[in-house]
Amino acid sequence: MSRSINRSLILIPVVAALVLAGMWLAIAPDSLIVYCAHDAEYAQQILNDFSRKTGIPVEVRFDTEATKSLGLINLIVQERDRPRCDVFWNNELLGMVELREQGLLESYQGVGWNRIPDQFRDEDGYWVGFAARMRVCLFNTHQAPASIETLQHLISTEPTRFAIAKPLFGTTLTHYTVLWHLWGGEQLQEWHRDLRLRGVREVDGNAAVKDVVAMGTCDAGLTDSDDAFVALDNQAPVEMLPAYVMKGASDSGSSEGGTEATDQSTSRAARPTSHTICIPNTVGIIQGTRRPEAARKLVDYLASEEAELALARAKSRQIPLGAVQKADLPEDVRKLAEWAKSGIDLRPMLNDRRECLVWLTKEYLK
Numbered sequence: 001m002s003r004s005i006n007r008s009l010i011l012i013p014v015v016a017a018l019v020l021a022g023m024w025l026a027i028a029p030d031s032l033i034v035y036c037a038h039d040a041e042y043a044q045q046i047l048n049d050f051s052r053k054t055g056i057p058v059e060v061r062f063d064t065e066a067t068k069s070l071g072l073i074n075l076i077v078q079e080r081d082r083p084r085c086d087v088f089w090n091n092e093l094l095g096m097v098e099l100r101e102q103g104l105l106e107s108y109q110g111v112g113w114n115r116i117p118d119q120f121r122d123e124d125g126y127w128v129g130f131a132a133r134m135r136v137c138l139f140n141t142h143q144a145p146a147s148i149e150t151l152q153h154l155i156s157t158e159p160t161r162f163a164i165a166k167p168l169f170g171t172t173l174t175h176y177t178v179l180w181h182l183w184g185g186e187q188l189q190e191w192h193r194d195l196r197l198r199g200v201r202e203v204d205g206n207a208a209v210k211d212v213v214a215m216g217t218c219d220a221g222l223t224d225s226d227d228a229f230v231a232l233d234n235q236a237p238v239e240m241l242p243a244y245v246m247k248g249a250s251d252s253g254s255s256e257g258g259t260e261a262t263d264q265s266t267s268r269a270a271r272p273t274s275h276t277i278c279i280p281n282t283v284g285i286i287q288g289t290r291r292p293e294a295a296r297k298l299v300d301y302l303a304s305e306e307a308e309l310a311l312a313r314a315k316s317r318q319i320p321l322g323a324v325q326k327a328d329l330p331e332d333v334r335k336l337a338e339w340a341k342s343g344i345d346l347r348p349m350l351n352d353r354r355e356c357l358v359w360l361t362k363e364y365l366k
Contacts, residue, residue, distance in 0.1 A: 031057040032294045033084055035072045037091040037170075038281055039226070042316045049310070050301045056294045061085075070169045073099060076286065080104055086289040087298050089281065092174050093120075093129060093346045094353045096282040100126040101350060106285040108296050112303025115322040119345050120280050129280030130303045131311040131318040132343075134225040134336055135175050136240040138210060143219040146239040154220055160199040163209045163221030167192075168360050171206065171224050171279050173353070175243070176360070178277055178344060181352040182247050189359060214238055224279070225336055226316035233315060242339040244274040278343030280321055281311075 036043050040062045047058045063071045073095045076085055080102075088105075090096050099105050100122060109125035120129030139146035143161075144153075154162040165172040179188045196202070201218050203209055209221040210228060214236035228240040283302045285295045301307055308320035312333045319336050326334065 031059045032291050032298060033086045034058055034060045034089055035076065035085045036060050036062050036089040037072050038089055039316065042311065042314050043089065046307055046310060050298060054297055056297065070095065076104060077102065083286050083288045085286045086291050086295045087283060087285055089283050089302065091281055092171055092279050093282050094174055094177060094350060096127040096284055097347060097350045099284065104287050106287050106289065108285055108299055110296055110300045112300040116303055117321060120321045127282045127284035128299065128303050129282045130321055131308050132278050132280040132321055132340060133316070133318055134339055135171060135243045135277035135279065136223060136225050136228050137220055137243045138213045138223050138228045138231065138238055138240045139220045140213050140216050140237055141239050142237040143216055146241055151220060159195050160201060161219040163201040163203055163212050163218040165206050165209055166202050166204060166364065168364055173357065174279055174346065175222065175277060177349050177353040177356050178245055180356040181349045182245060185355060185359065226318065229315060229317050242276045244276060246274055274342070275344035276339050276342045278340040
């Protein structure tokens with residue numbers, strides 16, 4: 001290899017680093033740097049509204065569908081000695097608990113934190129939840145009725161017609177963490193490996209689950225309520241029901257692994273060990289921010305009634321967690337809010353998430 005080629009290879013990473021540095025230097029010095037794992041089509045308008053109301057410019061970095069929010073969490077960890085991010089808008093909860101445990105968040109108990117119920121905020125103010133979505137089972141009604149019987153049949157006898165996102169990332173990782181917490185690791189591993197051996201359809205992200213169900217490639221799949229609404233708005237032949245989880249895969253009434261779907265006519269009293277999975281957005285201030293006052297204003301804004309109602313009225317139809325007038329909510333969101341009442345408390349599950357992620361990493365990267 002010639003010297004000129006060697007020099008070129010050496011210069012490539014140097015030039016790339018200079019370009020990246022130039023991008024950051026181009027940002028206005030008073031801009032608030034936000035890392036955001038929520039979908040850009042919904043989050044950008046909220047951030048624009050914040051800038052318009054406060055005069056605070058915001059520069060935002062979004063992540064990809066397949067790896068959010070884990071990619072941004074890892075980036076924040078990598079940048080801990082020289083943080084670029086001021087505020088992290090996460091699209092789930094346990095990743096924020098992880099950052100808090102690592103000492104990467106600053107405490108702030110402002111007006112936004114105060115209006116959110118205890119279950120959806122850090123008790124010491126290191127993060128606060130807002131605007132939640134549900135884990136749901138989405139059915140193609142041209143293929144089969146939306147019911148627990150359909151789900152049981154698919155998982156038991158035709159898992160090739162059932163779709164899940166690879167559980168290494170995002171809300172599917174949260175879903176698996178809940179199952180790890182309720183069942184124990186051994187039982188979840190056995191259930192998951194059996195599904196894979198029998199050909200369950202694994203795809204890259206919840207939006208892809210929505211797509212294969214809407215197209216009829218699969219009869220049903222586990223996804224999030226905001227993705228399900230995309231299919232419904234596109235007039236796809238689909239219906240969603242809450243994905244309940246049971247205390248154990250062998251519990252009476254569980255659907256071959258404790259994930260089941262049911263409608264609101266099912267008696268809650270007859271289902272004492274079942275839970276829904278309600279996953280809030282969360283926001284926290286990064287330790288070492290150079291813009292603490294602006295960061296606090298954004299936290300208060302995202303956890304405000306105004307922002308929660310804006311996200312409820314958006315196509316994502318997210319569920320306000322603080323007090324709002326029921327009449328201000330779209331009908332779709334009122335139904336989700338009822339499902340969310342039986343949501344399991346995710347906050348104690350950090351160790352479950354860590355153990356589950358170690359196992360999943362070995363499973364998918366071996």
